[in-house]
Amino acid sequence: MNQTLKSADISRIIEMAWEDRTPFEAILQLYGLPEQEVIKLMRREMKAGSFRLWRARVSGRKTKHHALRDPGILRAYCPTQYKPR
Structure with missing residues (x-):
């Protein structure tokens, strides 16, 4: 894994991994x-129970894998997800 990740990058990767519509790609x-490294990062950074919940949610989920997604979905997140503060 890339050892130069900053704390903010790790937090953002975890956030993206939790998001239903953000693919691993x-x-x-x-x-x-890659997906396997994200899984390792999640296992390392999360509590065991939270990691198990996350794995159960994303395993086989079409929206987390670009190849399984509906080709009509061209974005990684909902347009209303990121609102100005």
Whole structure:
């Protein structure tokens, strides 16, 4: 895994991994971490119970894997997700 990740980057990767509509490919493109490395990071950074919940949620989820997504979905997140503060 890329050892140069900053704390803010790790937090953002965790946030993206939790988001239902953010595919692992988006994390790979932004941070260079393939799915297996994201799983390792999540296992290391989260409590065991939280990690198990997350794995149960994302395993086989179509929206987390670009190849399984509906081709009509061209974005990684809902347009209303990021609102100005």
